[in-house]
Amino acid sequence: MKSNLKKLAAAVAITGSAFTGTAHAASGTDTTSLYSVANNLNLSIVIPAFLYFRVGTDSATIDTITFSPLAANLGNSGSVAGTGGDAGGGTAANIAARGNNGQITIGTTVTGGGLGMSNGTPADGYINYNEITTGTSSANIPAPALANAGVANVLVLLGGGVAGAGKVTNRTAVWTYGYANTTVPSAGTYTGVVTYTATMP
Amino acid sequence: MKTLTHPNAVRAAALTALVAATLCAMPPARAEQPATDTVAPFSVNARLNFTLNYPAFLRFRVGTTGATVDLITFTVPAASVGNSVPISGTGGDAGGGTAVNIEVAGNNGQVTITPSNSSGGLGLRTATLSDGRISYDQIQTTTNLAQLPAPVLTDAGGTPVQPTLNTAMVTQRIAVWTYSYLNQTIPSAGIYGGTAAARGGRVTYTATMP
Amino acid sequence: MTDSRSRFTLRLMAAAALLGLTASAHAVTVVIGGGAAEIALRVGATAGTISTVTFAPAAATAGTGALVLGTTNAAAGSAQAPNFGTACAANNVRIWARARAPVAATRTATLQVNSSGNLTSGGNSIPFTDFGWVTSAGTEIASANFSGSATQTLMTFQNSNEVSVCLRFQFLNTTIYPSGAYTGQLTFNLAMP
Numbered sequence: 001m002k003s004n005l006k007k008l009a010a011a012v013a014i015t016g017s018a019f020t021g022t023a024h025a026a027s028g029t030d031t032t033s034l035y036s037v038a039n040n041l042n043l044s045i046v047i048p049a050f051l052y053f054r055v056g057t058d059s060a061t062i063d064t065i066t067f068s069p070l071a072a073n074l075g076n077s078g079s080v081a082g083t084g085g086d087a088g089g090g091t092a093a094n095i096a097a098r099g100n101n102g103q104i105t106i107g108t109t110v111t112g113g114g115l116g117m118s119n120g121t122p123a124d125g126y127i128n129y130n131e132i133t134t135g136t137s138s139a140n141i142p143a144p145a146l147a148n149a150g151v152a153n154v155l156v157l158l159g160g161g162v163a164g165a166g167k168v169t170n171r172t173a174v175w176t177y178g179y180a181n182t183t184v185p186s187a188g189t190y191t192g193v194v195t196y197t198a199t200m201p
Numbered sequence: 202m203k204t205l206t207h208p209n210a211v212r213a214a215a216l217t218a219l220v221a222a223t224l225c226a227m228p229p230a231r232a233e234q235p236a237t238d239t240v241a242p243f244s245v246n247a248r249l250n251f252t253l254n255y256p257a258f259l260r261f262r263v264g265t266t267g268a269t270v271d272l273i274t275f276t277v278p279a280a281s282v283g284n285s286v287p288i289s290g291t292g293g294d295a296g297g298g299t300a301v302n303i304e305v306a307g308n309n310g311q312v313t314i315t316p317s318n319s320s321g322g323l324g325l326r327t328a329t330l331s332d333g334r335i336s337y338d339q340i341q342t343t344t345n346l347a348q349l350p351a352p353v354l355t356d357a358g359g360t361p362v363q364p365t366l367n368t369a370m371v372t373q374r375i376a377v378w379t380y381s382y383l384n385q386t387i388p389s390a391g392i393y394g395g396t397a398a399a400r401g402g403r404v405t406y407t408a409t410m411p
Numbered sequence: 412m413t414d415s416r417s418r419f420t421l422r423l424m425a426a427a428a429l430l431g432l433t434a435s436a437h438a439v440t441v442v443i444g445g446g447a448a449e450i451a452l453r454v455g456a457t458a459g460t461i462s463t464v465t466f467a468p469a470a471a472t473a474g475t476g477a478l479v480l481g482t483t484n485a486a487a488g489s490a491q492a493p494n495f496g497t498a499c500a501a502n503n504v505r506i507w508a509r510a511r512a513p514v515a516a517t518r519t520a521t522l523q524v525n526s527s528g529n530l531t532s533g534g535n536s537i538p539f540t541d542f543g544w545v546t547s548a549g550t551e552i553a554s555a556n557f558s559g560s561a562t563q564t565l566m567t568f569q570n571s572n573e574v575s576v577c578l579r580f581q582f583l584n585t586t587i588y589p590s591g592a593y594t595g596q597l598t599f600n601l602a603m604p
Contacts, residue, residue, distance in 0.1 A: 024270070024405060025267060025268040025269070025270065026262065026263050026264045026265050026266060026267065026268070026269055026270055026271060027260075027261065027262035027263070027264075027265075027266040027267060027304075028260070028261060028262075029258055029259070029260045029470045029471045030258065030259045030260075031256055031257065031258045031470045033257070033309070033411070034409065034410075034411070035257075035258070035259035035307065035309060035409060035410040035411075036259070036407060036408070036409045036410075037259055037260070037261035037407070037408045038405050038406070038407040038408075039261060039262065039263035039264075039405070039406050039407075039408075040263070040270045040403055040404065040405050040406075041263050041264060041270065041271055041273065041301060041403075041404045041405075041406070042270055042271065042272040042273070042394065042395060042396050042402055042403050042404070043272075043273055043274075043275075043290075043325065043340060043380070043394045043402045043403075043404060044272060044273070044274040044275070044392060044393065044394045044395040044396075044402055045274075045275045045277070045325060045335055045339075045382055045388075045392075045393040045394060045402075046274060046275065046276040046277065046392050046393075047277055047282060047335075047388045047389070047390050047391055047392075047393065048276075048277065048278070048279040048282070048390060049279070049390035050279040050280065050282050050390075098387065100282065100387055100388065100389050100390045101389070101390045161386065161387045161388075162333060162334075162386045162387070162388065163333075164333035164334060165332065165333035165386075165387070165388055165389045166329075166331035166332055166333055166389055167331075167332060167333075167389035167390060167391075168333070168387050168388065168389050170387055235451045235452055235453035235457065235507065235509075236451065236452050236453070237449060237450070237451040238449065238450050238451075239447065239448070239449040241448060241603075241604065242602065242603070242604055243448070243449065243450040243510075243520075243601075243602060243603040243604075244450075244600060244601070244602040244603075245450055245451065245452045245600070245601050245602075246452070246598050246599065246600050247452045247453060247454035247455070247598075247599045247601075248454070248461050248596050248597065248598050248599070249454050249455055249461065249462055249463075249464065249504065249596065249597045249599065250461055250462065250463040250464070250594065250595070250596050250597075251463070251464050251465075251466070251481075251530055251539075251542070251580070251593075251594065251595050251596070251597065252463055252464070252465045252466070252530075252592065252593070252594050253465070253466040253467075253468070253530055253537060253582060253592075253593040253594075254465070254466070254467050254591075254592050254593075255468060255473070255532070255537075255588050255589070255590050255591055255592075255593060256468070256469070256470045256473070256590055257590035258470030258473060258590075260470065260471065260473070306473065306474055306587055307587075308473075308587050308588060308589050308590055309589070309590065367587070369589075370589040371587045371588065371589060372587075373474050373586070373587045
């Protein structure tokens with residue numbers, strides 16, 4: 001799995017606003033009772049847009065989840081758990097999506113040219129990506145259903161931050177992977193790379 | 202040899218001494234005329250009156266003096282949004298821009314400084330209401346002078362403070378109030394507050410005195 | 412009091428400062444003829460009047476150290492005939508002193524002021540040490556502040572001379588005081604053995 005971190009560091013344009021309001025200054029003197037002097041100070045906080053997305057180990061490392069069905073079980077449709085992921089005992093990946101500029105969408109692409117996972121020998125055939133099952137621990141971040149091509153986007157549920165912050169997403173989940181094992185492929189080690197890309201306006 | 206002194210003699214002597222002393226201390230005739238003395242040792246006095254009308258007043262300064270209203274802007278780096286590392290500001294007249302000069306002076310009793318803001322109790326916002334708010338509890342203020350505390354800001358306004366009097370009726374204090382954005386939450390992207398009061402970023406400090 | 416027998420030489424001792432035309436660049440001591448020993452002193456107006464200098468600090472600058480200049484009437488700085496025929500500048504107080512004795516340079520006259528007191532308004536007071544002066548004519552009394560001493564020496568000079576300077580008093584304005592109308596009186600003393 002490849003985690004694709006996209007950080008949008010767009011500078012937000014500052015639009016000037018005309019000064020309105022009561023005529024309080026920053027200093028003053030009052031010489032008549034009741035003595036009262038009011039001074040103003042304007043505060044502004046500039047929050048840039050950003051996007052943070054994590055799939056698996058939170059670093060440049062690309063995790064590899066390996067499924068090793070036993071020979072006696074090949075094709076018996078018994079799900080096979082994997083090893084090498086950073087969660088779920090190795091068969092899962094930690095997922096995090098944080099951003100503050102609106103709806104986060106996760107798109108998915110896979111290698112194989114639409115044919116599926118290969119062992120390097122085309123004559124041996126391919127294992128379809130739909131043999132890799134995916135599930136999520138939280139409906140906040142659905143796990144895309146893998147296929148050889150045309151994997152559907154999923155939407156991260158907005159929210160998870162301060163109440164009322166309409167453009168903020170702050171969600172976590174665990175995606176669990178399994179090998180469905182419904183077919184008997186040629187012997188060999190089949191590999192594929194799944195790329196998840198998070199985007200935000 | 203024993204000396205006996207009659208009480209009346211004592212009184213007479215005292216009276217003489219008193220008269221003599223009075224004559225010596227008496228200023229020359231026709232003072233401020235010029236005054237003249239022609240008898241040694243020579244000594245003349247001349248007097249001068251001072252009158253000073255001291256007004257009752259309250260004077261209060263937050264930042265740049267005069268009509269200018271300072272704008273302190275906190276800009277959070279994209280990689281740091283919500284990581285709880287405080288952010289310093291720019292645009293104030295002290296502390297490299299993250300602070301303002303404060304002066305309070307008055308002479309008619311205890312001064313009270315009360316904060317309020319233009320957010321209607323809701324906190325700072327952008328031009329888009331659905332972006333949500335940043336609460337004033339994310340703005341921290343500190344003072345460099347214990348006798349002139351910086352009010353704690355809240356969405357509702359904040360906590361009034363009372364500068365320590367210098368004498369029974371007089372306050373004369375100068376301090377620097379420093380502001381920082383605590384950056385403990387992830388707000389929607391945007392510019393919160395600013396010079397438009399409707400965005401809730403205008404803080405008003407009101408000093409009052411009896 | 413004038414002595415018709417005295418002859419005097421008018422000699423203005425110009426200071427070495429040939430550059431400046433400021434009023435205080437010149438000493439103003441006039442040599443007078445010797446005669447029966449006497450001293451005379453004038454501070455402010457003549458003819459039995461005690462002059463008043465008024466100060467009005469502004470609220471906007473009270474306590475900031477912005478000097479507040481005193482004001483007074485023309486009588487306080489009027490000319491002192493015959494040797495000082497030009498009136499002081501506006502709002503200045505004339506101090507004029509005279510010391511005479513039969514033999515020149517045998518006695519020293521000392522002018523002092525008692526600035527140990529205060530101006531008062533009810534229970535509040537402003538010490539005279541919050542005041543000073545700028546000498547606008549004459550160098551014999553240097554510009555200075557009141558020291559708070561009961562015997563602050565302003566100048567000394569020998570017989571037989573007349574000295575006259577013009578002083579503009581000022582409030583130093585570094586401390587804030589309760590409001591009120593503060594009044595006080597200074598006593599100047601000229602003495603000679």
